[in-house]
Amino acid sequence: MEFKEAKNKFVQTWGALGSQWGINKTMAQIHALLMVSNEAVSMEDIMEELQISRGNASMNLRALMDWGIVYKEYKAGERKEFFTAEKDLDELAVKISRERSKREIKPALKILKEVSTIEAKDSAEEKHFVDQTTKLYDFVLKADNMLDKMTEFNDNWLGKLVMKIMK
Amino acid sequence: MEFKEAKNKFVQTWGALGSQWGINKTMAQIHALLMVSNEAVSMEDIMEELQISRGNASMNLRALMDWGIVYKEYKAGERKEFFTAEKDLDELAVKISRERSKREIKPALKILKEVSTIEAKDSAEEKHFVDQTTKLYDFVLKADNMLDKMTEFNDNWLGKLVMKIMK
DNA sequence: AATAACTTTCAATTATTTTTGAAAGTTTAA
DNA sequence: TTAAACTTTCAAAAATAATTGAAAGTTATT
Numbered sequence: 001m002e003f004k005e006a007k008n009k010f011v012q013t014w015g016a017l018g019s020q021w022g023i024n025k026t027m028a029q030i031h032a033l034l035m036v037s038n039e040a041v042s043m044e045d046i047m048e049e050l051q052i053s054r055g056n057a058s059m060n061l062r063a064l065m066d067w068g069i070v071y072k073e074y075k076a077g078e079r080k081e082f083f084t085a086e087k088d089l090d091e092l093a094v095k096i097s098r099e100r101s102k103r104e105i106k107p108a109l110k111i112l113k114e115v116s117t118i119e120a121k122d123s124a125e126e127k128h129f130v131d132q133t134t135k136l137y138d139f140v141l142k143a144d145n146m147l148d149k150m151t152e153f154n155d156n157w158l159g160k161l162v163m164k165i166m167k
Numbered sequence: 168m169e170f171k172e173a174k175n176k177f178v179q180t181w182g183a184l185g186s187q188w189g190i191n192k193t194m195a196q197i198h199a200l201l202m203v204s205n206e207a208v209s210m211e212d213i214m215e216e217l218q219i220s221r222g223n224a225s226m227n228l229r230a231l232m233d234w235g236i237v238y239k240e241y242k243a244g245e246r247k248e249f250f251t252a253e254k255d256l257d258e259l260a261v262k263i264s265r266e267r268s269k270r271e272i273k274p275a276l277k278i279l280k281e282v283s284t285i286e287a288k289d290s291a292e293e294k295h296f297v298d299q300t301t302k303l304y305d306f307v308l309k310a311d312n313m314l315d316k317m318t319e320f321n322d323n324w325l326g327k328l329v330m331k332i333m334k
Numbered sequence: 335a336a337t338a339a340c341t342t343t344c345a346a347t348t349a350t351t352t353t354t355g356a357a358a359g360t361t362t363a364a
Numbered sequence: 365t366t367a368a369a370c371t372t373t374c375a376a377a378a379a380t381a382a383t384t385g386a387a388a389g390t391t392a393t394t
Contacts, residue, residue: 003293006282013278020271022189038295053384079339089306104187111180115173126170128205139256220354225372246369
């Protein structure tokens with residue numbers, strides 16, 4: 001396999017993986033492209049490589065910057081903007097976790113708390129509901145905190161994390 | 168908040184969370200509904216509660232069973248089928264992890280391996296590509312193995328619990 | 335202050351995914 | 365074996381999400 005083919009395959013695969021996890025395909029592809037580029041890339045070049053429109057490129061670059069995993073760069077003497085991706089994978093994982101936690105998990109937790117604290121009356125049905133949603137709340141909270149804890153560690157985070165969880 | 172409202176809110180929230188993570192909304196909603204039901208539910212009742220068509224219910228129940236997180240149940244003297252969800256949350260997490268690993272991570276790893284092992288020639292660009300995709304391969308592999316390890320740990324824990332219950 | 339070189343926005347279009355519903359399929363009972 | 369009670373399938377329709385492209389916006393240069 002030659003370089004160009006490999007690069008394209010990687011970008012396509014990363015895009016597909018992204019969309020399976022609720023991240024828009026183009027966003028994941030732009031990120032993939034920047035990850036494997038050894039220097040900052042212009043919007044023009046991104047449009048060219050991925051065959052996408054200016055608007056699409058602009059919006060998804062904005063989203064990637066909002067996620068904190070892509071940065072703008074300016075080159076001396078150049079009017080246009082260039083982009084680079086966060087290339088440290090631990091850092092990348094941390095930022096994605098944080099963002100998804102903030103945007104999706106935290107709001108869901110809030111609702112879970114609400115619904116799990118209704119007055120259970122005496123029917124078995126209602127008791128089961130309260131019991132199950134309470135367990136779910138605890139579980140999701142624990143899982144979410146685990147992700148937070150990950151950010152505290154650097155190397156051998158798995159081992160340290162297991163130690164911490166198991167006390 | 169009264170029970171019916173809470174239940175509905177929970178089902179809607181779980182559905183929204185699912186779709187943000189690449190799981191179809193109805194599938195997540197059916198799962199939510201079954202999770203908080205203290206007894207097996209018929210397809211008819213699922214259709215009624217979620218206001219969905221028979222085809223939709225049938226297909227998503229099939230998918231949930233393929234994921235191994237919803238089971239069919241038969242009631243004596245009843246022709247129709249009833250459904251229950253896996254309610255143990257650790258077990259649920261394990262099954263979802265396994266399934267997503269098998270369906271999405273493993274195939275992506277295969278491609279990552281392929282593209283990271285091309286002949287790097289001597290350009291800095293190609294060297295960076297190989298370096299970055301190799302790191303990514305290692306990272307994803309490590310994360311994926313971690314899920315396996317947790318699964319194993321969980322199995323043991325469950326096994327021990329089962330032994331304990333059975334004396 | 336006019337123009338050139340860019341980027342952003344967003345209504346309209348296009349692509350993708352989900353859902354429907356009725357026909358076909360299956361199983362049980364009489 | 366026939367019919368009734370169910371479930372599954374899948375082409376078409378509907379809903380949702382992503383993308384385009386041109387106008388509006390911004391910033392730097394002359």
